[in-house]
Amino acid sequence: MTEQLKQLRDEIDKIDGEILKLVNKRAEYAQQIGIIKKSDTIYRPEREAQILSRVRQDNPGPLEDTRIAQLFTEIMSVCRALEKSMTVAFLGPQGTFSEEAAIKRFGNAITTLPCDSIDAVFRSVESDNAGYGVVPVENSTEGAVGRTLDLLLQTSLTVCGEIQLPVHQSLMASQPDLTKIDKIFSHPQSFAQCHHWLQTNLSGISSTAYINTSSNADAARLAARDEHAAAIASKRAADLYGLAICAENIEDDSKNTTRFLVLGTQEVEPSGKDKTSLVMSAGNYAGAIHKLLTPFSEHNVSMSRLESRPSRTSLWQYVFFVDIEGHQKDKNISRALEELTKKATFLKILGSYPAT
Numbered sequence: 001m002t003e004q005l006k007q008l009r010d011e012i013d014k015i016d017g018e019i020l021k022l023v024n025k026r027a028e029y030a031q032q033i034g035i036i037k038k039s040d041t042i043y044r045p046e047r048e049a050q051i052l053s054r055v056r057q058d059n060p061g062p063l064e065d066t067r068i069a070q071l072f073t074e075i076m077s078v079c080r081a082l083e084k085s086m087t088v089a090f091l092g093p094q095g096t097f098s099e100e101a102a103i104k105r106f107g108n109a110i111t112t113l114p115c116d117s118i119d120a121v122f123r124s125v126e127s128d129n130a131g132y133g134v135v136p137v138e139n140s141t142e143g144a145v146g147r148t149l150d151l152l153l154q155t156s157l158t159v160c161g162e163i164q165l166p167v168h169q170s171l172m173a174s175q176p177d178l179t180k181i182d183k184i185f186s187h188p189q190s191f192a193q194c195h196h197w198l199q200t201n202l203s204g205i206s207s208t209a210y211i212n213t214s215s216n217a218d219a220a221r222l223a224a225r226d227e228h229a230a231a232i233a234s235k236r237a238a239d240l241y242g243l244a245i246c247a248e249n250i251e252d253d254s255k256n257t258t259r260f261l262v263l264g265t266q267e268v269e270p271s272g273k274d275k276t277s278l279v280m281s282a283g284n285y286a287g288a289i290h291k292l293l294t295p296f297s298e299h300n301v302s303m304s305r306l307e308s309r310p311s312r313t314s315l316w317q318y319v320f321f322v323d324i325e326g327h328q329k330d331k332n333i334s335r336a337l338e339e340l341t342k343k344a345t346f347l348k349i350l351g352s353y354p355a356t
């Protein structure tokens, strides 16, 4: 070993000693906070969002901001686990993008509960089998996830967070020779996200050989059992089911992103940069929607999303899912919501939470 290498490693050893002391000191403080909170909610999304925003802002580099956020998410995850263990339900099986989203938000020091449907994720949190649930709500290529919207309308749960996950699809198989492949398994949304790539690069495989599965991870599981099959799924699923990656980043839009919601039972306090989700409906007359939207413009509230969905109560009646910028405790928002209550035939506030 050269003298210079030894010196650098000695420096790293000293720093590791400091980090070790400091993270444990931090964990002790979290433990004390846990005692003060007693039976109160341990997970505080607004506080975690503020910590992540501060460390990103103060980050001198060379580590990238996203790496720093990952590191601090894990530090908070282990501190939180010391206060109380936490179970998070998600759309399974293991290896789905929903699981990735759950770990992106909560870190690895959680118990994960894979569920076989979006309905089951809602049910797990409603019945207290899990403290929180993670469900997909929209994809930048494919649009809204209807089932999630329908269940949000009925549930007693609150939305207490959002997670944006860049979604990169890979083609994988039990052996790397693509000429042997005669069928492809995947979730319908993933087929749609990779439509152009499949037509250009695998034109020999007819779309009748595309087999829909309930999740990407399930597609990987099925492909692992059949040497003539490939799957479109995440790299994580390939690792999990021992598949070889044949092609990476095959999504047609490199910015392909899925937005997930965190479901819980708590009202989240303002973080300083928040979003509020609500669902409303208007009467069936000319100008009804315009009337519903005026309180937002009058109180200077920005709307980041407006999605219509059949109400499922009567024919051609719609509900509108709306995301606005700010927290329901902000003055302009609470005033707009007060007026909206008078104008809407139905209004349900799903929750305010830190915007990402």
Ligand SMILES: O=C(O)C(=O)C[C@]1(C(=O)O)C=C[C@@H](O)C=C1
Binding pocket: 030, 033, 034, 042, 043, 044, 045, 047, 048, 051, 075, 076, 077, 079, 080, 083
């Ligand atoms: O500040 C708190 O309330 C804590 O419990 C500490 C802590 C943290 O590790 O910083 C952990 C869990 C909460 O979700 C928020 C922050």
